[in-house]
Amino acid sequence: MGGGGGRGKRSVRGRATPSTTAAEEEEEEEEERKREEGEGILATEEDLGEDDGEELQAAWVPRLRVRGRTRPRACQSRQPRMTPWRLLRCCQWTAAWVPVLFIAVVICWSYYTFVVELCLFTIAAQEEEGKAAIYLVIFHLSFVLFMWSYWKTIFTPPVCPSKEFFLSQSDEEHYEKEERPEVQQEILKRVAKELPVYTMTSTKLIRYCEKCQLIKPDRCHHCSVCNKCVLKMDHHCPWVNNCVGFSNYKYFLLFLFYSLVYCILVTTTVLEYFIKFWTTNLRNTRAQFHVLFLFFVATMFFISILSLFCYHLWLVGKNRTTIEAFRAPVFLNGPDKNGFSLGWSKNWRQVFGDEKKYWLFPIFTSLGDGVHFPTRLMMDKEHVTGTNHHEHTRRVYSLAQMVKNGAQELFQFWIDSKFFCWTT
Numbered sequence: 018m019g020g021g022g023g024r025g026k027r028s029v030r031g032r033a034t035p036s037t038t039a040a041e042e043e044e045e046e047e048e049e050r051k052r053e054e055g056e057g058i059l060a061t062e063e064d065l066g067e068d069d070g071e072e073l074q075a076a077w078v079p080r081l082r083v084r085g086r087t088r089p090r091a092c093q094s095r096q097p098r099m100t101p102w103r104l105l106r107c108c109q110w111t112a113a114w115v116p117v118l119f120i121a122v123v124i125c126w127s128y129y130t131f132v133v134e135l136c137l138f139t140i141a142a143q144e145e146e147g148k149a150a151i152y153l154v155i156f157h158l159s160f161v162l163f164m165w166s167y168w169k170t171i172f173t174p175p176v177c178p179s180k181e182f183f184l185s186q187s188d189e190e191h192y193e194k195e196e197r198p199e200v201q202q203e204i205l206k207r208v209a210k211e212l213p214v215y216t217m218t219s220t221k222l223i224r225y226c227e228k229c230q231l232i233k234p235d236r237c238h239h240c241s242v243c244n245k246c247v248l249k250m251d252h253h254c255p256w257v258n259n260c261v262g263f264s265n266y267k268y269f270l271l272f273l274f275y276s277l278v279y280c281i282l283v284t285t286t287v288l289e290y291f292i293k294f295w296t297t298n299l300r301n302t303r304a305q306f307h308v309l310f311l312f313f314v315a316t317m318f319f320i321s322i323l324s325l326f327c328y329h330l331w332l333v334g335k336n337r338t339t340i341e342a343f344r345a346p347v348f349l350n351g352p353d354k355n356g357f358s359l360g361w362s363k364n365w366r367q368v369f370g371d372e373k374k375y376w377l378f379p380i381f382t383s384l385g386d387g388v389h390f391p392t393r394l395m396m397d398k399e400h401v402t403g404t405n406h407h408e409h410t411r412r413v414y415s416l417a418q419m420v421k422n423g424a425q426e427l428f429q430f431w432i433d434s435k436f437f438c439w440t441t
């Protein structure tokens with residue numbers, strides 16, 4: 018007990034001093050480990066923050082930072098130990114993939130039922146090979162697009178803010194040491210002045226993530242499941258075990274769209290044989306079971322996905338994320354749900370891009386970089402930190418104009434001098 022008290026002043030950041038013995042270091046490791054276990058608590062309201070959509074997903078959150086600081090020892094442990102906390106995290110990771118696995122099993126089973134039981138064992142067996150071939154071609158086209166968009170939604174990592182949004186080492190230390198919130202805000206304001214930040218918290222403060230230690234770009238939110246800040250975060254989707262945000266929102270929409278296409282295709286083609294199994298002497302007990310079940314499953318998925326898809330189409334038309342639909346982004350003049358709306362057509366282009374030929378393919382074509390977002394009132398509004406965004410644009414423009422005017426004058430002078438030479 019005495020030993021523990023003697024090291025009470027040990028810096029959270031600091032590594033053991035060079036004079037520390039191996040035994041002492043081992044003891045410290047043990048102490049650190051115990052502390053880690055103690056920290057594995059359910060994220061409190063304070064942890065989840067008040068500004069974000071993170072409370073939409075209250076979950077077990079590994080506290081990777083102590084009061085916002087990275088624990089340096091986390092990656093220095095010499096031997097992996099299966100502590101209860103690690104075991105819990107392992108279980109949590111496995112549990113997160115269960116919905117994805119469930120969907121994958123349903124897709125595989127529907128593929129088997131449609132291709133093998135319906136097309137090969139039922140339709141082709143009735144000497145309707147041509148019909149079976151057409152069904153198979155259309156089915157595989159929609160299946161490939163469906164799987165492609167699903168895959169991209171799952172495995173496209175969410176994009177985090179770039180390094181300029183993080184506080185520098187000195188600012189970070191200054192911020193940590195400072196007790197007064199107003200001085201902390203001054204530090205953040207000074208840093209944010211150089212950044213394209215136009216939204217703020219509901220109390221008109223700079224949006225700052227204590228866990229990632231960064232100034233949140235517009236439309237960026239901290240995901241408590243992924244434990245990081247995600248650009249243009251829409252929501253964390255358990256069905257894809259990924260954050261839906263700037264990097265994969267188009268893929269997510271296409272995933273919903275192709276899911277609907279897949280369900281419609283399966284339901285309409287299966288319906289004929291669904292009726293035949295009951296009304297004619299067409300009998301194949303195994304195929305009958307699979308086909309009937311497939312019809313119900315496809316119909317059920319179609320109904321549930323349709324409402325979600327329609328809601329997201331509405332959001333795209335308004336240029337809103339799910340989080341923004343629940344809580345309007347706050348600009349200098351107050352909350353504005355339509356703050357990022359540029360009109361129906363432009364809003365669609367923000368997500369799907371300018372070239373319509375790529376709209377239906379899960380290829381990244383969204384406009385922008387996930388940090389700069391044109392706003393409806395940008396021309397009239399002042400920068401949140403006091404500088405006018407368009408002042409900068411205007412200055413750049415006037416510089417370009419000056420260069421252009423200078424070149425024109427030079428050219429004119431050259432023409433005039435030539436003319437002067439010719440005439441004299």
Ligand SMILES: [Zn+2]
Nearest residue numbers: 226229239246
């Ligand atoms: Zn964060």
Ligand SMILES: [Zn+2]
Nearest residue numbers: 240243253260
């Ligand atoms: Zn997430």
